[in-house]
Amino acid sequence: MNTIVAIASATGPGGVAVIRLSGPSAFRIAEHIASLSPKPRYAHFAQFKDQTGAVLDHGLMIWFPAPHSYTGEDVLELHTHGGDVIPRQVVQACIALGAKLAEPGEFTRRAFSFGKVDLAQAEAVADLISAKSGAAARGALRSLNGAFSVKVREIQDGLTGIRLQIEGGMDFPEEGLETDSLSYAQAQLILVYQKVKGLLNEAERFHTLQAGCRVVILGAPNVGKSSLLNAMARDELAIVSPLAGTTRDTVRSHLEIQGIRLELIDTAGLRESEDLVEKMGIERSWATAKTADLVLILEAPDVDKLGMEQQFAEVLRGIPTLSVWTKADLVAPEKRIFDGVWVSAQSGEGLEALENAILDRLGWGANIEPGFLPRERHLSALRISGNHMHLALAMVVQQEEFFAEELRLSQKALDSVLGELVSDDLLGEIFSRFCIGK
DSSP, X not given: OOOEEEEOSOOSSOSEEXXXXXXXXXXXXXXXXXXXXXOBTOOEEEEEEOTTSOEEEEEEEEEEOTTSSSSSSOEEXXXXXXXXXXHHHHHHHHHHTTOEEOOTTHHHHHHHHTTSSOHHHHHHHHHHXXXXXXXXXXXXXXXXXXXXXHHHHHHHHHHHHHHHHHHHHHHOTTTOOOHHHHXXXXXXXXHHHHHHHHHHHHHHHHHHHHHOEEEEEEESTTSSHHHXXXXXXXXXXXXXXXXXXXXXXXXXXXXXXXXEEEEEEEOXXXXXXXXXXXXXXXXXXXHHHTTXXXXXXXXXXXXXXXXXXXXXXXXXXXXXXXXXXXXXXXXXXXXXXSOSEXXXXXXXXXXXXXXXXXXXXXXXXXXXXXXXXXXXXXXXXXXXHHHHHHHHHTSOTTXXXXXXXXXXXXXXXXXXXXXXTOOHHHHHHHHTTSOTXX
């Protein structure tokens, strides 16, 4: 296998750049480029030279001999000054000495190939780098440390035990499969099926941490939708005016509440209108609401109620909603007789309570600690595995061949999560989305 090299740190101006090499020639290149033989896991201060002996820079060099490295191969790290020119010159010197420029994700793919990580852990590396919230980063780190993989393997082990029992009896037909043995296998499968359903529920919940949750603000004109968006975003994103119908299109803001990433969307005020542009905005409001994970239905004490309860019920069927009363500064606390969260964009009153209510309505408690961070691919595999278990449980005891086949297909779906028996095409697609140098 050849030796690969790439800049592992972000490009552009910076104090330090990290160049990483992995492969059988890493030690030889270290001897040439720094004129010394590095000791394992020791930070050497050295001058870095090109193939002609010209000094390019000075910095630190660390050698990680196989198998105790990130990839499982010999790995060399060169820490140079940052910027664009010096790191590229050092990489070119390594290439001149026999290294090859790494493809996106090639270091992590080698770590997977050498058994340092399974596929779910490898994907967690990219998810950790691209995390857009604190909770997503913590979930990705736990996946990288194997929290998700352990749960999948536990289900795999349960399926393996059942398959050994069933297929062992099928391989030795003279022994026969007792009815009570099949019944026991079905009872064991029920327990495994409950585990995969529980893991899928967890995975669907944690998956929203990376994708984010979409929260849409609906209400009549002048109830304070744009003011609330600006107050929650801590920025003047939407135009605020006493004129009804000022907002004609959706205005979006991304924010983080206690580690949860939200896309907050302000919409055009809902009312009967003959204005063509405003009508288009109102239609877009309803369409946007249909895609929401949560809809905030805003009302204000100085604005007449919409009277659209039936339309809300039809459009928002199955979508969680939260009633919010704005302009709380206009109503004394003892006179707030309507249910819902009372807020004031002017004074900031109730904003923290609203944030907590949003998280609660989205299914997150006060302490958001994701156990792992799954991908959509993982959710699909868990669903397929669970579906095959469900089909197996529907088999009558005399159908042991079909029972065994459904168990095999169920386990095959789980194997794909961890990268066991997956195609090179799938691996290529996954790792091509990594950054170069990781």
